[in-house]
Amino acid sequence: xxxxxxxxxxxxxxxxxxxxxxxxxxxxxxxxxxxxxxxxxxxxxxxxxxxxxxxxxxxxxxxxxxxxxxxxxxxxxxxxxxxxxxxxxxxxxxxxxxxxxxxxxxxxxxxxxxxxxxxxxxxxxxxxxxxxxxxxxxxxxxxxxxx
Amino acid sequence: xxxxxxxxxxxxxxxxxxxxxxxxxxxxxxxxxxxxxxxxxxxxxxxxxxxxxxxxxxxxxxxxxxxxxxxxxxxxxxxxxxxxxxxxxxxxxxxxxxxxxxxxxxxxxxxxxxxxxxxxxxxxxxxxxxxxxxxxxxxxx
Numbered sequence: 001x002x003x004x005x006x007x008x009x010x011x012x013x014x015x016x017x018x019x020x021x022x023x024x025x026x027x028x029x030x031x032x033x034x035x036x037x038x039x040x041x042x043x044x045x046x047x048x049x050x051x052x053x054x055x056x057x058x059x060x061x062x063x064x065x066x067x068x069x070x071x072x073x074x075x076x077x078x079x080x081x082x083x084x085x086x087x088x089x090x091x092x093x094x095x096x097x098x099x100x101x102x103x104x105x106x107x108x109x110x111x112x113x114x115x116x117x118x119x120x121x122x123x124x125x126x127x128x129x130x131x132x133x134x135x136x137x138x139x140x141x142x143x144x145x146x147x
Numbered sequence: 148x149x150x151x152x153x154x155x156x157x158x159x160x161x162x163x164x165x166x167x168x169x170x171x172x173x174x175x176x177x178x179x180x181x182x183x184x185x186x187x188x189x190x191x192x193x194x195x196x197x198x199x200x201x202x203x204x205x206x207x208x209x210x211x212x213x214x215x216x217x218x219x220x221x222x223x224x225x226x227x228x229x230x231x232x233x234x235x236x237x238x239x240x241x242x243x244x245x246x247x248x249x250x251x252x253x254x255x256x257x258x259x260x261x262x263x264x265x266x267x268x269x270x271x272x273x274x275x276x277x278x279x280x281x282x283x284x285x286x287x288x
Contacts, residue, residue: 026149075216077212078212081212117157120161121157127165131212132251132252134210135251135252
């Protein structure tokens with residue numbers, strides 16, 4: 001089963017994600033107050049949501065609102081690499097939350113910085129780091145067949 | 148300040164990616180590519196037809212978002228020049244092929260000369276100007 005998606009949808013979501021991550025990073029790096037906690041937990045919820053229940057994700061709903069204005073995409077693309085990229089994002093969101101539990105300012109700041117860089121490159125340069133990793137990791141046999 | 152540094156770093160990486168992507172590089176060593184072993188296709192049919200001057204060998208996967216547009220782009224080059232053959236290898240279930248040739252992304256394009264030797268390779272969407280320069284070196288007009 002191969003799902004096809006509008007390639008602009010994940011980039012649209014990544015733009016919002018990068019905004020949340022940079023705000024959280026700014027706070028984590030300076031006062032390490034409630035803003036970085038809220039940002040980390042929001043990202044955790046969003047990544048868990050997109051990995052396990054992508055069909056009902058709020059980004060999908062928001063993108064559905066703007067899609068009629070930007071027209072049809074030139075091409076659809078396979079959902080697997082972007083979905084894998086979301087799993088990579090989830091890994092860093094979990095890392096940020098572990099940092100919160102440990103009250104470790106540096107873990108939270110570094111995890112949010114990684115999320116920001118990956119989401120920012122995807123949104124504004126169409127460079128999906130997680131997608132690039134997909135084939136490389138497949139080569140090392142990290143996925144079972146059909147994944 | 149750290150925010151500015153982080154945004155600047157990400158922007159720098161993004162710009163570098165945009166400038167460098169699709170440029171490809173020349174390959175030394177004249178490695179012969181055995182098309183028969185790769186089972187390439189042309190328009191969905193098995194074909195090992197070498198171009199008189201150059202062959203564009205495209206490695207694709209089914210989950211690759213940009214492979215179809217590159218396929219069209221290269222097929223167009225093939226139809227515009229008599230000496231070019233465009234072949235495609237689907238490596239979705241043949242990850243060993245990717246390992247053998249060090250392919251880390253799809254599409255990856257190999258430019259072969261008339262003797263089926265690898266002379267130039269590109270990972271990602273090829274830069275048309277660079278690709279045309281390399282084709283000209285092989286005598287494609």
